[in-house]
Amino acid sequence: MSATIPREHEPTEVVDVATSAVATGVARHEPVLEIEGFSVDYGAGASMVRAVDEVTLRLDRSRVLGIAGESGSGKSTLVYAMTRLLRAPGLISGGRVLLHTTDDDGVVTPVNLVEASESELRKVRWSHVSIVLQSALSALNPVLRIGREFDEVLKTHRKDMTKAQRRARAVELLRLVGLTEDRLDRYPHELSGGQRQRVMIAVALALDPELVIMDEPTTALDVVTQREIISELATLRARFGFAMIFITHDLSLLVELADEIAVMYAGSIVERAGARELYEAPRHPYTLGLLHSFPPLHGERRELTGIPGSPPDLADPPAGCRFAPRCTFAMARCLTERPTLREFGDEGRSVACWLFDPASASRVPVELSLAPSARQTVGEP
Ligand SMILES: Nc1ncnc2c1ncn2[C@@H]1O[C@H](COP(=O)(O)OP(=O)(O)OP(=O)(O)O)[C@@H](O)[C@H]1O
Numbered sequence: 031m032s033a034t035i036p037r038e039h040e041p042t043e044v045v046d047v048a049t050s051a052v053a054t055g056v057a058r059h060e061p062v063l064e065i066e067g068f069s070v071d072y073g074a075g076a077s078m079v080r081a082v083d084e085v086t087l088r089l090d091r092s093r094v095l096g097i098a099g100e101s102g103s104g105k106s107t108l109v110y111a112m113t114r115l116l117r118a119p120g121l122i123s124g125g126r127v128l129l130h131t132t133d134d135d136g137v138v139t140p141v142n143l144v145e146a147s148e149s150e151l152r153k154v155r156w157s158h159v160s161i162v163l164q165s166a167l168s169a170l171n172p173v174l175r176i177g178r179e180f181d182e183v184l185k186t187h188r189k190d191m192t193k194a195q196r197r198a199r200a201v202e203l204l205r206l207v208g209l210t211e212d213r214l215d216r217y218p219h220e221l222s223g224g225q226r227q228r229v230m231i232a233v234a235l236a237l238d239p240e241l242v243i244m245d246e247p248t249t250a251l252d253v254v255t256q257r258e259i260i261s262e263l264a265t266l267r268a269r270f271g272f273a274m275i276f277i278t279h280d281l282s283l284l285v286e287l288a289d290e291i292a293v294m295y296a297g298s299i300v301e302r303a304g305a306r307e308l309y310e311a312p313r314h315p316y317t318l319g320l321l322h323s324f325p326p327l328h329g330e331r332r333e334l335t336g337i338p339g340s341p342p343d344l345a346d347p348p349a350g351c352r353f354a355p356r357c358t359f360a361m362a363r364c365l366t367e368r369p370t371l372r373e374f375g376d377e378g379r380s381v382a383c384w385l386f387d388p389a390s391a392s393r394v395p396v397e398l399s400l401a402p403s404a405r406q407t408v409g410e411p
C-alpha cells in the first residue's frame with residue numbers, strides 16, 4: 031500500500047465507486063465470496079428462532095454489496111455467523127460460505143468458513159477478511175492506547191515486521207483514514223466517535239484483506255461525519271480494490287456506496303439488484319417501503335411514509351410471505367404460500383414476491399412496475 035496523506039478533518043475526494051473502474055486489474059466476475067443456503071438459528075425447540083433463513087449470495091472481487099433491512103432482520107447475525115464470530119445461543123444450521131482466498135503468488139483457494147477449523151479461521155481473519163463490528167464504538171479496548179490495536183494485529187500475522195516497521199505501518203494506516211500520528215498514543219476515550227470509527231476501519235485494512243465487512247459503521251455518528259467516512263471508504267476502495275459488504279438500515283446511504291444491494295426481511299433476502307436499479311425501480315413492496323423510510327442524501331426529495339406495522343416474531347412467523355401482513359399489495363396466495371427468491375425478467379435481479387410470478391403478472395402495481403428512470407414520477411410530492 032502506498033499512502034497519500036489526507037489531513038485530519040479535511041474532506042476526502044469523493045469517488046463514485048459504483049461506476050469507477052477499480053485499479054487492481056482483478057477480473058470483476060471472479061467471486062470472492064459465495065454463500066449458499068446459509069441458515070442460522072438462536073436457541074432450540076419451541077423457542078427456536080431462525081434469524082437467517084437459507085440465504086444465498088455471491089460477491090465478486092472489488093465489488094460492494096450493501097445489505098439493508100429493518101432492525102432484527104438478521105443482518106448482523108448473517109455476517110457474524112458467516113465469519114464464525116457468532117456466539118451461543120446462535121448456531122449455524124445449514125449451508126456453506128466459500129471465501130476465495132488469494133495467496134502472495136496469486137493462487138486462489140476456496141475456504142468453506144462453515145467447516146474451517148480455528149487455526150484455518152485464524153489464517154483468513156484479518157488477512158483475507160476483516161470485519162468492523164456494529165459495536166465498533168465500544169470495541170476498542172479502553173485501557174490500551176490506539177497504537178496497541180494495530181500492533182496486536184500486525185504482531186500476530188506479520189511476524190517478519192520489526193516494532194519500528196509496525197509503528198510505521200500503523201502511522202500509514204491512520205493517515206489513510208485522515209488521522210494524524212499522535213492518535214497512536216491516545217486512549218479510545220480521548221478520541222471522538224468518528225475518530226474511533228476511523229481507527230477501526232484502519233485496523234480492518236491493516237493486512238490488505240480481500241473482503242472487508244462493515245456492520246453499520248456509521249449509524250451512531252452525526253450526518254456530517256457519516257458522510258465523510260462514506261467518502262473516505264469509497265476512496266480507500268478505489269485505491270486498494272477490496273470487496274466490501276456494507277450493512278445499514280438506511281437504503282439511501284447504500285445507493286451512494288454499493289454496486290449491488292440485497293434487502294433482508296425477517297431472515298431472508300427478499301430482493302437483490304444493482305444499487306441504482308433497486309433505488310430507481312424497487313420491485314419488492316418491502317424495498318419500496320424502505321425507500322420511503324429514509325430521506326435521500328442527494329437528489330430529489332420523496333415523501334417519507336415508512337412501513338406500517340412491525341416485523342414478525344421470528345419464533346412464530348406468519349404462514350406464507352412474511353411481509354404479507356404489512357403489505358399493501360398482498361393477495362390471497364401471499365397469506366398461505368411463501369415466495370422464494372427468483373430471478374426476475376432480464377434485469378439481472380431477483381425478487382421473492384408473488385406479484386412477479388408469471389401467474390400474477392397482470393397484477394403488478396404501477397409503483398413496482400416502473401422502468402428504472404421513471405421512478406421519480408411516482409410517489410413524489
Ligand atoms: N443472542 C440472541 N438470542 C436470541 N435471539 C437473538 C440473539 N441475537 C439476535 N437474535 C434475534 O435474531 C434476529 C436478528 O438479529 P440481528 O441482530 O442479526 O438483526 P439486525 O438486522 O442486525 O438488526 P439491527 O439493525 O438492529 O442491528 C432478531 O430477531 C433477534 O431477536
Ligand SMILES: [Mg+2]
Pocket residue numbers: 105106107164245
Ligand atoms: Mg445488526
